[in-house]
Amino acid sequence: MGKRRANAHGRAAASDRPVVSRRAALLMGGAGGVAMAGGGAWLGNVAAQSVTGPQAAAEGAIGGLTTPPPYAPSGRRPKNRRATWSQQFQDSHGWKAGGAGTASAEVNDKTQFVRGTQSVRVTTNGTGKQSYVRKTGMAEVNATGKMIRLLFRVDDVSNLAKMVFYLGSGGLTNYFVWNFHVHSKTAANYVQSGEWVTVHLQWADVSGAAGAYSISAAGKPSTTAGFTDMSFAVYDDAGGQVTYRLQAVELIPDTTDVFPKGVVSITFDDSHKSIHDLARPIMDSFGFPGTLYNIADAIGTGSFLTVDQMRSMQNFSGWEMAGHSYANAVHTASYPKLTAEEADEDFRKLREWLVSNGFTSEHFAYPHGAFQKTKDGVPVDLIASRHFTTARTIISETIESFAPAHPYRLKSLTGITDGKGIGGTALSRLTEEGGKLDRCAESGDWLILCLHKIVEGTPKTSTEIGTAGLTKLMQELQDRDIPVVTVEEAMAYYK
Incomplete structure (x- = not known):
């Protein structure tokens, strides 16, 4: 698949590529393959992301290390979990960007993407207020036995404060919320600059509830079905702007699919x-x-x-x-x-x-x-x-x-x-x-x-x-x- 993609974009076939140095090969993608990560290609940490769109995935798969490890991993990595519901932000997706923290947006951005031909781009205004990409009034979604898969990118995390996801109904008068990333200025962060990042949100991680929804003392949500509204929210640290891109919001089988009690x-x-x-x-x-x-x-x-x-x-x-x-x-x-x-x-x-x-x-x-x-x-x-x-x-x-x-x-x-x-x-x-x-x-x-x-x-x-x-x-x-x-x-x- 990677070779066909490379040829389709006018790149040389793998056998025609020059042997690269150990240092250059490390910068271009390390292991020589894109690891399947819990339902999508693991695209993080491509250090040299000068290309855009689907080419980025192909570049991330380049190997060519001159000294292969004597004991390479066997490849027992997670299988691709197919989405049961998917929004990939292609033409006519109907989601809107907004919020008091938004400076500008392009909901059909064709400059950076890893699926299809576009994603959503939003730039915050540096005030520390909420910026979002959201849609309300959708056909009802059943998230029972499912986790939410997000695929997104933050161009530069220097001024990133936190990222939040809402799942609800009634124009988000009722919602569950996941505070899934709080950015640290000192510790290692799951979200880093210029990477396409995949995050899974499970019911065990839900942070709070509002309106008609609640979470029991044992941490069990009052409902896991009937959702019509979703919102992907980003906050800057009020010290500068943040540009983020949203590629996919999906539902895939959660951990209970294999382990009912976790x-x-x-x-x-x-x-x-x-x-x-x-x-x-x-x-x-x-x-x-x-x-x-x-x-x-x-x-x-x-x-x-x-x-x-x-x-x-x-x-x-x-x-x-x-x-x-x-x-x-x-x-x-x-x-x-x-x-x-x-x-x-x-x-x-x-x-x-x-x-x-x-x-x-x-x-x-x-x-x-x-x-x-x-x-x-x-x-x-x-x-x-x-x-x-x-x-x-x-x-x-x-x-x-x-x-x-x-x-x-x-x-x-x-x-x-x-x-x-x-x-x-x-x-x-x-x-x-x-x-x-x-x-x-x-x-x-x-x-x-x-x-x-x-x-x-x-x-x-x-x-x-x-x-x-x-x-x-x-x-x-x-x-x-x-x-x-x-x-x-x-x-x-x-x-």
């Missing part, structure tokens, strides 16, 4: 020995496996796991031994502090170390959740895609879906602790009525939890959870009958 993956970072000594026995008693993201350089030193302990957890308790970094120094610095060559080399050595020690996982977690560009401008998540099938972040503005919208930016809830006054994510946020576990069980999602150290007494930092707190978490999962699977097992459903 699903949880319990992941641990950094290879701490306490994961083997304290977490494993607790989880063994419930029959729950975990995914452990490892720093190869640390194994067998100080307070870290040994290879034999890792093998025991994998072979006898069903744990997954995944990757976090090869060098401890790289973990401390994080990949955006490296050049593309340095990052790629650490990924290569990490994967080789895992395979040579009998660990077959193709999954990875970014140190500090950082997947931004390297020092020389190459997106780290593109480099990760050369070596691993998924890469986990610590972004949690919405919970991950099944299949994920972006397999190299898996969302997770981190800093879970039963300590007091030490920051992080209070365990009660998961276990209380209407918390993350109730929402997972009631409405479905893929809740990925990120833990670090386990302690026998009272946690002193946000990266610690006590054995009592971990036991309570496991008991709450069991009581709700939520399946617990490793990341590898989750992805296996989409071979």
